[in-house]
Amino acid sequence: MLHVLLIVFLISLFYMSIANRMSTYVNVLALQGILLFFVAFLELKSINTLNLIFILLETIIIKSIAVPAFLKYVLKRNHITREAEPYVPNFVSLIITTFIVITTILLSNTMEESYLDKMFFVVALSTLFTGLYFIASRRKIITHVMGYLIIENGVFVLSLAVGNEMPMLVNLGIMLDIFASVLILGLFLNKIGDVFKDIDVNQLTNLKDY
Amino acid sequence: MIEIYLAGSALIGTILFFNRGKVLNYGLIWLFIALQCTFAIYACMNYNQTESIYFTFDSLGIIMLLTATIISIPAVIHSWIYIEESEEKTPRSRATYFGALVLLITAVSAAYLANHIAVVWIFTEITTLSASALIYHHRNKLALEGTWKYVFICAISITFVFIGILFLSLSFAKGGSDDLSFKNLLIHKSFLNLSWLRLAFLFIFTGFTAKLGLFPMFTAGVDAKDKAPGPAAALLSSIVMCMGFVGIFRFYIVVANTPLLHWASLVVGIAAFISLFIAAVYMIKVKNIKRMMAYSSVEHMGLVMLGIAAGGIGYYAAILHIVLHSFVKSSLFFQYNQIYRVYKNKNIYQLGNYFKYNTTGAIVVLLAFISVTAMPPSGMFVSEFLIFRSMFESNQLILLLVVLLLLTLIIWAFAKNIFKLLFIPPVNFDETTVPVISAWRSVSQFILIGGAAYLGLNPPLIFVDLIKNSISLLPH
Numbered sequence: 001m002l003h004v005l006l007i008v009f010l011i012s013l014f015y016m017s018i019a020n021r022m023s024t025y026v027n028v029l030a031l032q033g034i035l036l037f038f039v040a041f042l043e044l045k046s047i048n049t050l051n052l053i054f055i056l057l058e059t060i061i062i063k064s065i066a067v068p069a070f071l072k073y074v075l076k077r078n079h080i081t082r083e084a085e086p087y088v089p090n091f092v093s094l095i096i097t098t099f100i101v102i103t104t105i106l107l108s109n110t111m112e113e114s115y116l117d118k119m120f121f122v123v124a125l126s127t128l129f130t131g132l133y134f135i136a137s138r139r140k141i142i143t144h145v146m147g148y149l150i151i152e153n154g155v156f157v158l159s160l161a162v163g164n165e166m167p168m169l170v171n172l173g174i175m176l177d178i179f180a181s182v183l184i185l186g187l188f189l190n191k192i193g194d195v196f197k198d199i200d201v202n203q204l205t206n207l208k209d210y
Numbered sequence: 211m212i213e214i215y216l217a218g219s220a221l222i223g224t225i226l227f228f229n230r231g232k233v234l235n236y237g238l239i240w241l242f243i244a245l246q247c248t249f250a251i252y253a254c255m256n257y258n259q260t261e262s263i264y265f266t267f268d269s270l271g272i273i274m275l276l277t278a279t280i281i282s283i284p285a286v287i288h289s290w291i292y293i294e295e296s297e298e299k300t301p302r303s304r305a306t307y308f309g310a311l312v313l314l315i316t317a318v319s320a321a322y323l324a325n326h327i328a329v330v331w332i333f334t335e336i337t338t339l340s341a342s343a344l345i346y347h348h349r350n351k352l353a354l355e356g357t358w359k360y361v362f363i364c365a366i367s368i369t370f371v372f373i374g375i376l377f378l379s380l381s382f383a384k385g386g387s388d389d390l391s392f393k394n395l396l397i398h399k400s401f402l403n404l405s406w407l408r409l410a411f412l413f414i415f416t417g418f419t420a421k422l423g424l425f426p427m428f429t430a431g432v433d434a435k436d437k438a439p440g441p442a443a444a445l446l447s448s449i450v451m452c453m454g455f456v457g458i459f460r461f462y463i464v465v466a467n468t469p470l471l472h473w474a475s476l477v478v479g480i481a482a483f484i485s486l487f488i489a490a491v492y493m494i495k496v497k498n499i500k501r502m503m504a505y506s507s508v509e510h511m512g513l514v515m516l517g518i519a520a521g522g523i524g525y526y527a528a529i530l531h532i533v534l535h536s537f538v539k540s541s542l543f544f545q546y547n548q549i550y551r552v553y554k555n556k557n558i559y560q561l562g563n564y565f566k567y568n569t570t571g572a573i574v575v576l577l578a579f580i581s582v583t584a585m586p587p588s589g590m591f592v593s594e595f596l597i598f599r600s601m602f603e604s605n606q607l608i609l610l611l612v613v614l615l616l617l618t619l620i621i622w623a624f625a626k627n628i629f630k631l632l633f634i635p636p637v638n639f640d641e642t643t644v645p646v647i648s649a650w651r652s653v654s655q656f657i658l659i660g661g662a663a664y665l666g667l668n669p670p671l672i673f674v675d676l677i678k679n680s681i682s683l684l685p686h
Contacts, residue, residue: 111405116380128373132366141358148365155369158376166379166388172328176372179335180365183342187361204355207433 002042006123009035009157010101013130016150017093021082022075025146026068032153033064036160043160047167055163058174059156062181067149070185074142085139096133101126120161127154141204145184152177212261212323215249219316226309230301235308239286242312246319250279253323264391266325270529270680273673274322274456277533278449280661281540282315284654288441288544291651295551303347307439310343314445318453326391327378327414330457331371334421337450338364344442345434356437363430364420371417371457374410381406395464396683402468411465411474415458415481422454423447423504423511425484435504435543440550443500444543447507448536455514455532462518463683471685479519483609485512490616493623497558499549502627503542506582509620510535516613517597524600525681530666531593537662538581538590541655545574548647553636558627562636570649572632577659579628583621588659589666 009032016028037059044052074080086093104125108118127150134147159173222242226235253267253275260266289311293304314337321333338361346357378390381403387394395402420427431451435443458478465474489509496502510531517528546556548571553561565572581588584595601610665673 116383135366144362148362148369151366151369155373155376158373162376162379162383165383168328168388169376169379172331172375173372175332176335176368179339180368183339183361184365187342187358204358207352207355207359207436 002039003119005035005039005042006119006157009039009153010123010126013101013127013150014094014097016134017097017130018090020084020090022080022084022140022142023072023082025084025143026071026075029071029146029149029153030064030068032150033059033062033068036063036153036156039157040160040163044163044167044170046164051167051171055170055174058177062178063153063156067181067185071142071146074185080140080142084143087137087139093133093137097126097130100129100133104129116161120157124154124158124161127151127157130154148184149181152180211249211252211256212265212320215245216316216320218245219312223309223312223316226305226312228305230305232301232304235305236290239290239308239312242315243283243286246279246282246315249319250275260325264326264329265320265323266393267323268325268680269676270456270459271323273529273533273676273680274449274452275319277452277536278315278319278322281445281448281536281658284544284658285315285441285445285540286311287654288444288547288651289439292439292441292547298348303349306343307347307442310340311442311445313340314344315449318449321453322456325393327375327457327461328390330460331368331375334371334418334453334457335368337421337453338368341434341438341442341446341450344446345438347439347442348437353437356433360430360434363427367417367420367427367430369417370413374413374415374417377406377410377413381410392460392464396467399464399467402464404468404470407465407468407470408473411461411470412477414461415477418454418457419481420454421450422458422515423451423485423508424454424515425481425488425512428485428488428508432501432504432508435507436498436501440543440547443504443546444540447504447543448540451507451511452532452536455511459518466684475519475521478515479609482512482515482519483613485509485515486613486616490619490623493620498556499558499561499627499631500546500556502558502624503539503546506620506624507535507539509617510539510582513594513597513613517600520597520600520604520606521684522600522603522686523596524604525684526677527593527596527600529677529680530669531590531597534581534589534593534662534666537658537665538578538588541574541658542578542582544655545571545578545652548651549575549631551647552644553639558630560636560639561631562634562639564632567641567644568647570652571647574652574655574659575628575632578655579624581659581662583624587663587667589662589664592666 012028012032016025019025037056040055040059044055104122108121131147131151131154134150135144155173159170163170219242222238226238229235253272256267258268293299293307317333317336317340321330324330324333342357342361345360346353384401416426420430423431431446435446438446462474485508489505489512492505493502496505514528514532517524517531548568549564550556552567564575581590584590598610
């Protein structure tokens with residue numbers, strides 16, 4: 001069951017790489033939050049109940065309700081167009097995502113010791129690199145934020161893998177999640193949307209060296 | 211004491227944020243400086259003691275804490291002058307500025323002393339928050355762009371450090387304890403799984419380069435220093451860089467005690483060399499004098515990490531170099547504000563003949579230039595020479611030659627711009643509006659540059675001992 005959830009998580013990355021509309025991205029992020037909720041519920045059996053409730057609340061309330069709602073609000077308020085406007089065709093994105101997943105599977109096979117469930121490792125690392133690829137290949141600043149949220153989800157998967165031995169690290173990861181999301185999204189809501197009316201990274205090129 | 215320090219600074223910072231009164235603001239900031247100095251003295255008196263489990267007053271921590279304390283005093287003085295002379299000052303922006311300043315210095319000091327990698331990581335996060343408030347001080351479009359880039363890249367890099375910590379915990383899974391403090395890792399070094407440790411080192415190193423200002427994450431720091439007010443940029447290019455160094459160095463000690471020493475030094479060396487190369491390319495091209503200073507910091511961090519990669523005497527030289535660089539580069543950024551006040555511009559074409567408008571300031575620029583390019587009477591000559599010696603001793607002659615070539619380019623580019631600033635008259639410059647700048651404002655820079663020369667040429671025995679103690683755990 002755990003593996004099924006993780007594979008669905010991986011498939012959601014493929015779906016995101018070929019999706020065209022901004023609202024699809026937001027929906028997939030919400031879905032990933034729900035998937036993480038079940039993964040955390042199934043994986044973290046041996047930690048204390050209070051801590052578990054905290055982690056589950058984080059996934060369900062922040063990752064799958066608050067952040068997507070906030071993103072939708074920003075999309076609407078700043079009149080951001082529905083198209084994602086990637087620099088590269090979706091087909092190429094799909095190939096690159098596939099390439100990333102295959103590379104992480106190969107990498108996981110070179111790690112000699114199987115102390116960790118390899119599925120967690122593969123899903124976490126491919127999510128991380130897909131997130132980075134998303135940031136590099138999309139044009140709007142808000143898609144950069146979404147890329148960062150994908151990376152956060154990958155990190156969360158990885159922290160769940162060690163969660164039973166070191167629950168402190170899961171809590172630290174959640175702290176990072178909340179802290180960075182508040183900082184980045186807060187900055188976004190308050191300032192970027194108001195100052196840069198047409199939100200596009202091409203507007204962020206005034207700091208240069210000549 | 212560390213709890214008192216952290217709680218006291220947090221309290222002062224919070225009151226500063228919410229208080230708009232001018233007298234109370236300045237009173238509180240001096241109260242904080244008093245607290246910082248008391249804490250630094252207390253740390254020296256309790257050498258090698260551990261407090262509150264997670265903080266140890268060890269040699270490296272004390273060197274960096276003293277450096278940060280010394281730099282924070284002129285930083286507050288210059289911030290004061292900067293805020294008072296600023297045209298767009300409001301009580302709110304002043305309160306935010308000083309609150310963020312207090313938070314930044316506290317977080318950096320705590321990160322120096324932390325003996326647990328997760329604690330270093332937490333304080334690194336706090337510096338991102340406080341630094342972004344400082345960078346966004348001017349609240350215009352360009353400042354927002356700089357802040358956004360800084361926050362975004364720092365957020366990704368702290369995520370990288372966190373992934374590194376997760377891999378480290380996997381590597382340590384057989385160690386029999388879940389304590390990830392540096393001391394415990396060193397004791398159980400033979401239990402560390404090397405392939406996980408490799409991944410952990412890659413991620414932690416990449417993550418901390420955003421603060422250290424090294425390839426690959428250096429861009430955030432350059433934009434931040436360009437847009438931050440001069441005194442804040444001085445802190446970003448000195449004590450925050452030291453924090454990135456401490457994060458990498460403490461973990462490097464652990465890795466160096468495993469069979470991965472050679473591999474790790476190769477990784478560090480490659481990143482350092484690429485940083486030097488990038489700094490050389492951009493310094494030839496750059497026309498904005500503040501960005502040029504920021505790229506010069508990238509160059510010096512490259513040299514520091516080359517010393518670490520070479521090993522031997524290089525370890526000693528690296529720590530000496532980063533301390534001296536902090537003094538010299540912060541004084542250059544303090545001086546930058548006076549330059550900007552004269553010319554109201556930072557493009558090199560609009561600057562010039564600085565000797566005529568502010569003689570004392572021009573002498574500071576000249577002395578800082580001699581120090582930054584490591585010409586003989588300066589302290590940094592000694593540390594840079596030792597770094598080259600360590601590279602020579604580890605038989606990296608070709609690398610050394612290329613590095614020297616790059617440094618020649620950097621010195622040429624730096625000298626070209628600095629001499630333009632000092633001696634060649636600017637075009638279409640209206641002399642009538644130049645304000646008179648008191649010579650007293652340059653005193654702190656003279657002290658910092660003089661201190662750097664003294665520490666480099668004739669280091670006190672206690673300073674040498676502290677550096678030697680902080681590298682004693684590395685294999686020689």
